[in-house]
Amino acid sequence: MLNDYRQRYGLSEDPFSDDPGFPLFTGGGRRQVLDQLLHLCQFSQNLLVVTGEQGVGKTRIAHALADSLEEQDQLCFLALSAGQTLEQLLVAIAESFNLPIPSPASVENLLSEIESFVSATDSDGENESEGLILIIIDNAEHLDSSSVAVLASLIENKLQANSAHIVLVGEPRLVSRLNGLESDKLQISDFHLPAFSLSETVDYLNFRMEMADYLGPEIFTDAVVDPWWRQAHGQLGVVHEFAQDKLLQSVMPQEEPGRSNLPVFHIVAISAVIAIAGVFYLYLDDKEADKNLTARVVASVPAVTTQSSVASVTNQSIALANTETPVQPILQSLPNTAESLVQVDNVVVDQSDVSSESVAIEIPNSDVVDAATIKEITSSIPEETVKNNPPAASTQSVSYQAEPKQTTISELSGNFTAHEKKILAWSPSQFTIQLLGVSSLKSAQEFVSSQSNNAELLIFKTKRSGKDWFVVVTGHYASNAQARAAIGSLPAAQRDAGPWPRQIQIIQKEIRQ
Template sequence: MRGANNSCRVKDMTVPGGIEAFLDHYQLTHDPFAARTPGFKFFTPQRKNVLAELHHLARFGNRALLVTGPHGSGKTLLRQALVASTNKDTTQCVVTTAKEFPESGGLMGYLCQAVNASGRNVEALLDRAEQLHETGVQLYLIIDDAELLEQQALQDIVDLCLVDGEDSALRLFLFADPHIDQALDKIEIDASDDEDSDLADTWVHRIVLQPYSLEETRDYIAQRLDAAGQGIELVDDAQLEWVHDHSGGWPGLINSAAMKAMQDAMDEQERAVEGPKPGLPLKTIAALVLVGAGVAFAWWMGDQEQQAPVETVLQLPEATTPAVVNADPELAGLTEMDSLAISPAASETPVTQTDSQEPQPLQDPVVIDTPPVPDAGTPPVVVAGSPAAPSITPSPVAEAQAPVAATPAASRATESSTTASTAVPAPVPSQSDNGAWYREAAASEYVLQLLGSRSQDAAKSFISRNSALADLDFFETRHEGQPWFVVTQGRYATRQQAQAAIAALPEPVKQLKPWPRSVGNIQSAMQ
């Protein structure tokens, strides 16, 4: 039941972005989970016993043979192995599928044509089967997806194999989903005597396929990866358990689930290298912040426009000492001027004049420029020869101090610019020049491949962030006409040593699913 439920989730899985990127990332020679692959080998556990049983019953039995299992259970693969393992000198196999010939007329016509029968009906097919039998050749009729046969077509094909009973010149093989049970219940058997009555109950021998165990699932995936040039080390234990759980142990669904698990691991590696992509460019965000700040400042200035002159007048007296405060306007002006002259901060702070008059110099040697006051009509204060004159003498001193106060700031700016001009970016740790050591190393050695990326900067950044790891390096190859940068770690004499070294890697690096790769394979990729 678990496998049936999970099949809805994994049977339609495909590789996003195409198979080429997947093969390039894992350095596979072909898709290891395709239905038929180069160098394909029939997976023997469980199915080997079923295959042997089919051959035995076909040779010594007298019943139709029915193999059932859910979608993805390996029925078609078993049927192909059956045909491939038959003796061509003593057996002629006619293979078809109910997807192409679901109705009786089309199915019978195809079978007759396949054996070169004289006609296109049941009698012609039986005559041809008998002719073959007399020459020592038995006819195997093999129908896949038999649950799709119409009721009459199924009835006619069953009648063929029951004509001569045990001495029948042909054998019938049906491969179907369990849904065929409803059609089988409607099959009519002519039970005219006791022998036929027994045959009505036992005319078909059913073989029910079983799912793989966890260990068998691992061996199945290992065989698929080995045929594609790699090994089971590409899939860790957690991925293996996930594949087995989501496939229910059925071979067809194992292919889909294993492909998805490896694709997800590949995507995680690429995200770890490239990092999250920002939602908006930095320049756009900065522009929005500046615009927002400008709008807020303009609103605040408009709201405070009428209060600004009053605030300026009230702040100036607060900076003076109580001893010199006087109600006389001229003394108030002097007090205000003294506070500006004595305070270095005030002398360095520019004062914006909104409605002031230009100060008028007089004949006296000392002229004081006063800041604006609330009353626009108040003339600038002029002090000439009065006892209060000594109190304003620091004004030239304050003017002279302004350049001195700016000197440390200028020196700091000079130091900052000097530091910025001499700053050198930290070198990215690398033991090779464009992968030179890969070419010089022995082809039998191994490294751990950590990740691949189309960005050289991303590869260098990853090496820089993980500089604590020894023997981190990257090499450049090409994929689909574009540069492809692959980061590796370590240098090991054998694949086993490289596989064992994975356990000692930091946890974030282990999450990238590193796997052993031979230096010879890398040298071939770099050519």
């Protein structure tokens, strides 16, 4: 997923990774602090201290200072951990300058080795060709009082040459230990890094996107960053997590409303049980319908008495005409089923013989159908629909098929707004630009009405966490690339809302649901 949002935004690297080598954001007074540190390293003999609350960017300043040194300068950069002893600290300094470790590696022997190295580099303080000797100690709040005193004495007594300096970087409690030092000669230059303001945090996030080769409109605005900034309390790492989550969410597929959290296996099993139960119910229902139909037909049409006037009908087959509308039921007492069969002796309704007219035949509900009734039936049938067929040796049937109910477009479209109908008419393969998503229809309408291109903005309703969610979109484009390019031409207020392309097919599915 990380690679996905890099690809979408055209990033060469993750802008919010924990990389101390990332370019320094010079806002929020950081540029001024770095310039003063460089100046004091060149022209002072002070102990330099940089303090700030956790997460405000102290380590980044320390790395920027180290990166600003010249090639001839010699650097020792240490990041302390809790519980590290003074002996371990001095050994690390000696190893950074490739000095031999004395045996035994006591504090006195290690200090002597470091002092000899500094003296050999610049014995009289006037040789500038060798460059600076700079010791940067990050997380210096872990230093105990004795370690702070030893480092201070090293600056005060031994490193008087302008070429050697120590920079301590840590949280504000480090200052209380420095204030406990008793020295008239030692001078301390203390720089405090404040947390970024809201506007500085917004500029900082957009700066990191730009440094990662993002070329589009600004993604982070005051409205987007404000809740993050309030929760972070100045910790940039927390802000990074919020920003990274926003980029991830922008490339994740939208979760379908009402989606079940059940495992796929359980969903399949439940669906199978429901399907089997449905088939069983329909099977029983069909059997009951057949039984009821047979009983009702027998009650309505008992055995037809053969009379002399029926002879003219027994040798003929009556083909009922059938138009696009199914034949009306012969018996009013028949149930309204999808397909019913009514058996009448020597009378056949054959749907294969279709004419341009429909014939409705009603047989009175009596015990005996007399000849007069049959004559009346035959006289009501057009001549072209009556065909001579060989006498039927067995009982024939009258078939009736009920008209299937169809859902019209008007029934569906009645549930959608004019904006939603317009979106449904677009090609599913195209893309549109989503500008805003809010939980209130009134808020969406107010946003649309306040825009200069409000005639081009459409609102549709979907579901989010089971609640109504109203989304504002604009335009429809043949491809994702065209939609992304169109974002740059949107009004500033819409670009600041954080728009992104969405496939119309997904939106249409959300509208229909």
